[in-house]
Amino acid sequence: MRIAIINDLLGGGSNGTFVVTYNLLDHLKAQGHEVRVICPDQSKKGDPDYFVVPERNLGVPLNRYVKKVGVSISKCTRKLMEKALEGAQYIHCITPFRLARYAADIAREKNIPISAGFHIMAENITAYLHMDKLTALNTHIYKQMYKTLYRKVDCIHYPTGFIKAHFEYRVKKNMPAYVISNGADRRFKKEEVARPSKFDGKYIITSTGRYSREKSQETLLKAVADSRYKDDIQVVLAGHGAREGIISDSAKTCPIRP
Secondary structure (H helix, E strand, C coil), X not given: CEEEEECCCCCCCCCHHHHHHHHHHHHHHHCCCEEEEEXXXXXXXXXXXXXXXXXXXXXXXXXXXXXXXXXXXXXXCHHHHHHHCCCCCEEEECCCCHHXXXXXXXXXXXXXXXXXXCCCCHHHHHHHHCCCCCXXXXXXXXXXHHHHCHXXXXXXXXXXXXXXHHHHHHHCCXXXXXXXXXXXXXXXXXXXXXXXXXXXXXXXXXXXXXXXXXXXHHHHHHHHHHCCCHHHEEEEEECCCCCHHHHHHHHHHXXXXX
């Protein structure tokens, strides 16, 4: 089967949607499917499995910020998308932005089955603007996502039941969907290993995820600093992102440096 995967943001990073895309790509190929990825990752130019669209120029300050966050913003026309989807028998959208919207419209016209993942919440977007507490704004964004993409697809993939309930409550709609955890790859197995000596006698708390407001690493650091066990807790923050300096300052409140 010839399958097209759409990701508006793919390029040069390692956030959750990148991991989902590459895991899905590897799995589908292992099943014998022909898969093409449509994205703005310029490093993939020339790769036969990728149809690379131009990156959007947002101006120098915003370009720097977007690069620091670790994503690429796509720029595409309807004509480019039609070329990219030529011969596709199935389409799956990872992100709900412009590329996915073009793909959904073409899929409906050509009767190509299409599904979409729900990996980006409105609060992920508004958090960058410090507006994630504005319920009306978040609801408006969810309704736009529904109007421009999700009402047009045959099925939605939600990684958690919470996200499904949250979105459907905001848009007041129930849609064909499956809740399938992104989970951990089967490569990850428990092994008996010696604890590094520097961690002897300590409780270890590991947090994974990019350094962003909605991941709220500062909340964990504050809780550790207030804990009666704070002198025995070692925090490990596995990630990177635009807020690294802010989180590093917050980490100074912990007796054991994260």
